[in-house]
Amino acid sequence: MTPELVDSPEYGSETDALLKVLADQPGYPGLDPHQALLLDREDLPDPALAGERDPRPGIEDIVIELPGRSLDARIYRMSPEPRPVLLWLHGGSFIGGHLRDIEYATSGIAADSNVTVVSLNYRLAPENPYPAGLLDVHDTLQWIRESLSSDGRIAVGGQSAGAALAAGACLLARDEGGPLPDRQILCYPTLDLHPDVEWHEWYFPADDVSTTAVPLRADSLAGLPPALMLAAGRDSLRDDALAYAGRLEQDGVPTRLVEYADTMHAFLNFPAALSAGRHAVELIAADLRTAFS
Template sequence: MTVVDNPQFGPETDALLKHLAELPTTPDLDPYEALLLDREDLPDPAIAGEPDPRAATEDIAVELPGRTLQARVYRHAVRPRPILLWLHGGGFVGGDLRDIEYATSLIAAYGNVTVVSLNYRLAPENPCPAALQDVYDTLGWLRENLDGDGRIAIGGQSAGGALAAGACLLARDAGTPLPDRQILCYPVLDLHPGADWHEWYFGTREIPAGAVPLRAASLAGLPPTLMLAAGRDWLRDDALAYAARLAQDGVPTELVEYADTMHAFLNFPAALSAGRHAVELISADLQAAFSARRS
């Protein structure tokens, strides 16, 4: 494991947590009403950062059987490049591609890839496995409908990391083409019944294969992996355990932990230097991975 540490990380995290705790709340709303209101909030550029203007954007409709999903494409050049399918976090019940445009735009500009940021379906309106099926089906859709060069990576943050890992498991088990690389940022990979989202996402229904990646019998045959963890994250153990199992099952895996940093730090790059560092790290990782495969 590589540990990225900086004396700024702790104070920056403390300051951001204090800022978030002091934001006004609406305590009279029931949980579902509060969720709907939260989904409408736009990110604050003072903490979320701004999109990189060098990445041209295009909103597209991903047409899948029985549903249409929204996605935003970020390109730094017109010629075909590898595609990165990226999945926002939000506990399977919230989040939006607008929340992470600093990361997705800069990865497109620095990583020499075309980034497709997907708004998958959310629970409780669409519980598990709707989001997982969206991600798996979108992988196939991208190969047929977007002007890439044939190479595809997948990645995501928190819940999005779980969906990226799960889609790779589904592709492996179904014998469909796997992504060339997976990038999992502080993913939720096990069952966490005490978490706010657990009942809305999983409920009491049978949990399908791929929905809880740490419960998979084997991780052999999955794509080479970059795993990012945060030292002050309640999901840190998920990341470390999955990275260890991937390596044990023969999957080339790099684990990088950002010390004294909070969960979701990629969402707050204007406030957290760890988030800015991680975007540059992911970009360099993709450049290296695809350059190595082409050579």
């Protein structure tokens, strides 16, 4: 499947500059990996990189009560009127990340798309390995249908690990015969096993791995919701995005694949430093306007 290519002369230089800034940030020498992870989770996003929340939508912090657990979420609304709802899932390799890290994207999408955005803090590994986060997404979609004012239309999307959870939740809903989201938006997703990365053993089960954890290995993707897929040209996970988009199209799922040339993984987390991130927020909002027009 040939992607739509989004390119701009500044993408490469902006990415180089940001990678240098990130490389120069101090780590946590002397701590074991889990202690370092706990400290990393407490770090607040730097507005000089992450940008600021769009002031136009109203926000509401809520606690979603699900069987056996409570999840924090933030709702972004432009109007109290019933609208389509987008459930959005942050990235962080299944072990980190927080809804506060991506407020430029979630608030901007809500402001420009005519949808209500629900940004979810799902459970993280290693404390809660697979399938905890996946079940959080699955059950929150059901909670939205039953408890949140909407017009009945729902999309699900996310970034990196969050995109994997969105894709897995769509597969799970299809296989259970339950209601499916109307659209899935997958931004640079991780959709296969990557045992060379540190978080792999913290999240995935050691034995049999379900296709809801690695959607790229599903026998068929037929019957899944129409998809918008975003990829990054300088991302080690680019092949996951391109392969999944091709599989979706092959199995009859309407799919739009957009690649941002010469930019990096997680570019939506750094919109103040990467103009590709700002462009992608506008593109996602426009895609939702079209999908729900």
